[in-house]
Structure formats: structure tokens, C-alpha cells
Amino acid sequence: xxxxxxxxxxxxxxxxxxxxxxxxxxxxxxxxxxxxxxxxxxxxxxxxxxxxxxxxxxxxxxxxxxxxxxxxxxxxxxxxxxxxxxxxxxxxxxxxxxxxxxxxxxxxxxxxxxxxxxxxxxxxxxxxxxxxxxxxxxxxxxxxxxxxxxxxxxxxxxxxxxxxxxxxxxxxxxxxxxxxxxxxxxxxxxxxxxxxxxxxxxxxxxxxxxxxxxxxxxxxxxxxxxxxxxxxxxxxxxxxxxxxxxxxxxxxxxxxxxxxxxxxxxxxxxxxxxxx
Amino acid sequence: xxxxxxxxxxxxxxxxxxxxxxxxxxxxxxxxxxxxxxxxxxxxxxxxxxxxxxxxxxxxxxxxxxxxxxxxxxxxxxxxxxxxxxxxxxxxxxxxxxxxxxxxxxxxxxxxxxxxxxxxxxxxxxxxxxxxxxxxxxxxxxxxxxxxxxxxxxxxxxxxxxxxxxxxxxxxxxxxxxxxxxxxxxxxxxxxxxxxxxxxxxxxxxxxxxxxxxxxxxxxxxxxxxxxxxxxxxxxxxxxxxxxxxxxxxxxxxxxxxxxxxxxxxxxxxxxxxxxxxxxxxxxxxxxxxxxxxxxxxxxxxxxxxxxxxxxxxxxxxxxxxxxxxxxxxxxxxxxxx
Numbered sequence: 043x044x045x046x047x048x049x050x051x052x053x054x055x056x057x058x059x060x061x062x063x064x065x066x067x068x069x070x071x072x073x074x075x076x077x078x079x080x081x082x083x084x085x086x087x088x089x090x091x092x093x094x095x096x097x098x099x100x101x102x103x104x105x106x107x108x109x110x111x112x113x114x115x116x117x118x119x120x121x122x123x124x125x126x127x128x129x130x131x132x133x134x135x136x137x138x139x140x141x142x143x144x145x146x147x148x149x150x151x152x153x154x155x156x157x158x159x160x161x162x163x164x165x166x167x168x169x170x171x172x173x174x175x176x177x178x179x180x181x182x183x184x185x186x187x188x189x190x191x192x193x194x195x196x197x198x199x200x201x202x203x204x205x206x207x208x209x210x211x212x213x214x215x216x217x218x219x220x221x222x223x224x225x226x227x228x229x230x231x232x233x234x235x236x237x238x239x240x241x242x243x244x245x246x247x248x249x250x251x252x253x254x255x256x257x258x259x260x261x262x263x264x265x266x267x268x269x270x271x272x273x274x275x276x277x278x279x280x281x282x283x284x285x286x287x288x289x290x291x292x293x294x295x296x297x298x299x300x301x302x303x304x305x306x307x308x309x310x311x312x313x314x315x316x317x318x
Numbered sequence: 319x320x321x322x323x324x325x326x327x328x329x330x331x332x333x334x335x336x337x338x339x340x341x342x343x344x345x346x347x348x349x350x351x352x353x354x355x356x357x358x359x360x361x362x363x364x365x366x367x368x369x370x371x372x373x374x375x376x377x378x379x380x381x382x383x384x385x386x387x388x389x390x391x392x393x394x395x396x397x398x399x400x401x402x403x404x405x406x407x408x409x410x411x412x413x414x415x416x417x418x419x420x421x422x423x424x425x426x427x428x429x430x431x432x433x434x435x436x437x438x439x440x441x442x443x444x445x446x447x448x449x450x451x452x453x454x455x456x457x458x459x460x461x462x463x464x465x466x467x468x469x470x471x472x473x474x475x476x477x478x479x480x481x482x483x484x485x486x487x488x489x490x491x492x493x494x495x496x497x498x499x500x501x502x503x504x505x506x507x508x509x510x511x512x513x514x515x516x517x518x519x520x521x522x523x524x525x526x527x528x529x530x531x532x533x534x535x536x537x538x539x540x541x542x543x544x545x546x547x548x549x550x551x552x553x554x555x556x557x558x559x560x561x562x563x564x565x566x567x568x569x570x571x572x573x574x575x576x577x578x579x580x581x582x583x584x585x586x587x588x589x590x591x592x593x594x595x596x597x598x599x600x601x602x603x604x605x606x607x608x609x610x611x612x613x614x615x616x617x618x619x620x621x622x623x624x625x626x627x628x629x630x631x632x633x634x635x636x637x638x639x640x641x642x643x644x645x646x647x648x649x650x651x652x653x654x655x656x
Binding site for chain 1 (some may be wrong): 322323327328330354355356357361366368369372373375376378553600609610612615616617654
């Protein structure tokens with residue numbers, strides 16, 4: 043399953059780039075993109091607007107949006123000092139601090155991480171400076187999430203954050219970040235791997251049948267409405283009879299000269315799909 | 319390997335719902351569930367981009383306060399059994415079952431279950447509706463298990479019990495609790511009450527196993543209904559929806575025979591027959607989301623934005639099933655949805 047990972051900074055990305063063996067995409071200059079096989083990682087830059095832009099850039103043209111995973115991975119602050127630095131958390135609610143708008147990731151996937159709510163701020167947050175109702179804070183998630191769900195199914199969008207500080211100026215330095223990310227890579231990979239297997243939204247018409255329908259639509263120059271109707275009847279035929287659409291092969295060879303002929307043939311085909 | 323969470327792994331709790339006893343009860347039932355605080359249940363329930371069947375893999379519970387529309391006038395797609403003051407309410411949205419033909423898939427954007435916890439407000443609205451009912455000569459007929467299956471959830475959310483007790487305190491109220499569950503035991507300690515109708519939806523076993531996912535087998539539903547009759551409850555049988563499956567005559571003949579082998583026909587309050595029907599827009603939405611059930615793709619006709627088998631087939635099915643039922647019960651007891 044194709045995976046698109048969005049991180050804010052290179053320090054967050056580097057251990058993942060190495061782990062997946064990703065190579066920099068030379069075609070992407072302004073927004074750094076790293077790829078290998080079906081895995082793509084984008085370094086967005088800090089802040090929700092940059093995250094939204096990078097997410098849109100990465101997902102707008104994916105081949106199979108229904109079967110693509112999008113993951114926002116990065117560092118976050120945590121107000122609860124009991125939670126250890128370096129813990130990977132699964133975000134179940136994202137609040138945009140500026141708009142007070144909430145987003146709720148779909149949590150179908152069973153995982154072993156602790157869950158938390160998160161608020162995205164426009165600036166760095168220090169203890170006592172903001173009233174917080176969330177467990178975690180970051181600067182990207184509320185940009186990433188609505189952008190990702192605009193392109194791919196809700197249940198395929200994940201936000202995984204690593205606790206880097208307790209809202210104090212004392213933060214992890216780069217080697218420490220790397221060490222903490224490397225320490226949680228296994229947990230990260232387990233989530234990604236399980237998410238890839240949690241297949242949703244299967245396509246009703248596969249392979250050869252899809253090709254037959256496409257041929258037929260082109261050969262008969264069907265209208266958009268007729269294409270929808272044909273698909274509907276075809277799905278009905280496939281699931282009622284547990285058969286492929288081979289009965290439509292002969293019609294793919296036919297040509298039509300005008301609308302009347304097309305409509306007549308369309309009626310014949312739909313009748314065949316309904317009555318058999 | 320199963321990659322999905324179990325049902326009710328997460329509780330979404332409206333701030334306004336936090337202090338209600340039902341909320342506290344449900345929190346105590348799921349101590350390990352993740353709790354997520356929300357402002358309005360619609361923020362979760364009506365999120366864009368949800369996929370009903372994907373959510374059925376791991377249903378979440380949303381606890382909310384219903385602020386308006388605490389009681390509705392009866393829908394044209396439901397039977398009123400001759401009661402002019404037909405109303406229904408929505409104590410819970412959605413159902414633990416997952417029937418292929420269920421209209422809820424097209425009506426709601428989410429498969430998650432919303433439990434409205436402000437029961438007293440519902441009682442108050444019902445009291446007003448009783449007082450203001452259009453026909454004072456007949457009681458307010460209220461279906462409380464309408465867009466859900468309350469009895470299936472009774473062990474978790476004991477609303478049937480609360481409403482039965484409420485009906486004992488209120489004259490001029492008749493409530494119907496419709497179910498596919500076999501959970502009568504959850505009510506069996508209560509003395510029967512003549513202002514309550516327990517209604518079981520029955521389908522041939524072949525339909526149950528193929529199209530009524532997660533529901534109890536026919537035999538267990540019949541055992542539950544038999545026990546309720548035996549205890550003195552007023553029991554309705556609903557052959558609804560009747561599906562136009564290839565061997566429908568034989569399947570429904572066997573169903574009716576088996577029903578009256580298990581239940582004393584003379585003690586059944588009444589019977590309803592309803593051929594499959596659905597709002598055309600709902601069916602369209604469902605078909606956009608799923609293509610795994612032939613029942614959604616049978617050739618149907620659409621009349622006045624309602625989809626159902628062709629009239630000729632409907633007439634044939636209604637006549638056949640009514641005739642079979644009339645061997646056991648008086649014609650007057652059978653309500654046919656035309």
C-alpha cells in the first residue's frame with residue numbers, strides 16, 4: 043500500500059529516510075521529497091500552513107487515493123511531565139488553537155501506542171503561557187489532517203507524534219532527537235505495517251471487468267449518466283451471479299452511428315445484465 | 319490476524335453529557351476505553367469522509383445530549399397499526415447489527431452509535447405529546463426502538479426498562495419496542511404491562527445468516543418471543559422486510575411454519591408484513607459505499623422516491639404471505655404495508 047509520510051524538519055525525517063532507504067526526488071526542488079517504491083516522505087517545514095501545502099503537494103496526484111496511507115510524523119510537546127520524553131503517541135483528536143476547530147482521526151486500527159489529544163499552535167508553546175485542554179502540542183497537525191482527508195479516506199490518515207519536551211525551553215538536541223526516533227522506529231513500523239493491511243473500501247469492479255466496462259463506454263460513446271447506470275447494473279450482475287462480465291464482450295466489438303442506435307444497444311445491454 | 323479495534327474501544331463524550339447518570343454508567347462499563355472529550359456529537363458523528371462499513375469493524379460510542387426533536391411524527395415508510403397518534407423518538411442512533419438492507423447506512427453519515435443520555439427530557443417531551451395528541455380518543459403510539467435496536471443494547475444501555483417503567487406511570491401511552499435480538503432475558507424480571515408491545519422482526523434463517531450480520535439466529539429470536547408471550551407480554555411479529563430472494567416462497571413458508579411451531583398463534587397480538595422498501599436517495603448512497611451485497615442490486619422500481627420490488631412482485635408476495643399467515647391468525651390481526 044502506498045505510504046506518504048509528512049514531517050516538518052529534516053531531523054525528524056532523517057531516521058525514516060535511512061530506515062526506508064529513501065532517495066531524494068530530484069524533480070522536487072521547493073519541497074524536499076524522498077521516495078523509494080511505494081513510500082514517499084515529504085519535509086514540509088515548520089507550521090500548519092507549510093504542512094498543509096506539503097500534504098496537498100504529495101497527495102493531490104497519487105495514483106490510487108483510496109489505497110494510500112498518509113502519516114504525519116513529528117515531535118510534539120507534552121504538558122504531562124509523567125509521560126516520558128521519546129514516547130510515540132497516537133493522536134485521536136486534533137484542535138487548531140487559532141480557530142478552535144477540532145478534527146477527529148478515524149481509529150479503526152488496533153495499535154499498542156498510548157493515545158492523546160493534540161492542539162496545533164502557530165507559535166512555540168511554553169508551560170503556563172497558554173491554556174491547554176489537550177495532552178500534546180505541535181505546530182503542524184491541524185494543517186496536515188484536513189489536507190490529507192481532502193484526498194484520501196479518513197481511516198487512512200494517521201498522526202503519530204514523539205514527545206520531545208514538557209513545554210520547557212529544555213529541548214532535545216539533534217543527536218537526542220535521532221536517538222529517540224530510532225528507538226521508536228519499530229513501534230512506528232508496526233503501526234504502518236498494520237495500517238497497510240487494514241484494507242478498506244474495496245473496489246467492486248476489478249481488473250478485466252473494469253477494462254470491459256471501459257471499452258464498452260468508449261465504443262458506445264455512453265453519456266456520463268449511462269456510464270453510472272452501466273456500472274450499477276454491472277455490479278449487480280457480478281455479485282448476484284458471482285461471474286465476470288464476459289457476456290459483455292460481444293458488445294465491445296459493436297459500433298454505433300448515432301444516439302438512437304447507442305440508446306437502443308444500451309437498453310439491450312442493461313436488460314441482459316438485469317435479467318440473467 | 320485482526321487489525322481492527324474491538325467495538326466501543328473509544329468513547330466520545332460531549333461536555334454537556336458528562337454529568338448524566340447514563341454517562342457515568344457507561345464509563346464504568348468501559349473503564350479501559352479511550353475517552354475523548356467533544357463539544358458536539360455531530361463533530362464526530364457527521365464528520366465528512368466517513369465510511370459506514372469500515373466503521374462497522376470497530377464501532378465507537380458517542381455520548382450526547384439531545385437538544386431538540388425529542389419526539390417525531392411517524393414516517394410514511396413505517397406502519398402505524400391504525401394508531402393515528404403515531405410518533406417515534408431517537409434515544410440511540412444506529413445499531414449494533416449490520417443488516418445488508420438496513421436504511422441506516424444511507425441515512426446516517428457514520429456507523430458509530432450515539433446514545434442520548436438526557437432521558438428525563440425525552441420523558442418530558444413525551445408527556446407533552448400525550449397531552450397535545452391530535453386524537454384524544456386513542457393513546458399516543460410511540461416507537462422507541464426505531465432507528466436502532468434498543469433491546470440488543472439493553473444489557474449496556476437499559477432504556478427499554480426505563481421506558482417500560484415510565485409507561486406504567488403514564489396513561490394514554492402505548493410504546494413499541496422492536497428488535498431482532500434474543501435478549502428478552504434482560505427484561506424478564508419485569509412484570510408485563512399492557513401499554514408495551516414487544517415486537518420481533520423475523521426473517522428466514524437463510525436471510526438471517528446471509529443478510530442480517532451479527533443478529534441472533536431465527537430460533538433464538540423465536541425462543542425470546544415465546545418466553546415473552548409466556549410471561550404475559552403483548553408480542554407483535556414483524557415479517558419486515560420481506561426480501562425478494564430467489565426462493566422466497568419456500569423460505570417464507572418455512573419461516574411461518576416454524577414461527578407457529580414455536581409460538582402460540584392465538585396469543586400473538588398482531589402481525590405486520592412489509593416488503594423491502596427504502597428511500598431511493600439512501601439506496602443510492604449505500605451503493606456508492608458498498609458493492610458486496612446482491613440485495614442492494616436487485617432490480618427494483620422507484621415510486622415517489624421509494625425503492626421496492628415491482629408492484630406485481632409486491633402484490634404476489636403480500637398475497638402469498640398473508641394467505642400463509644391466515645392459516646394461523648385472523649385476517650384482522652395482519653397489517654400489510656402496501
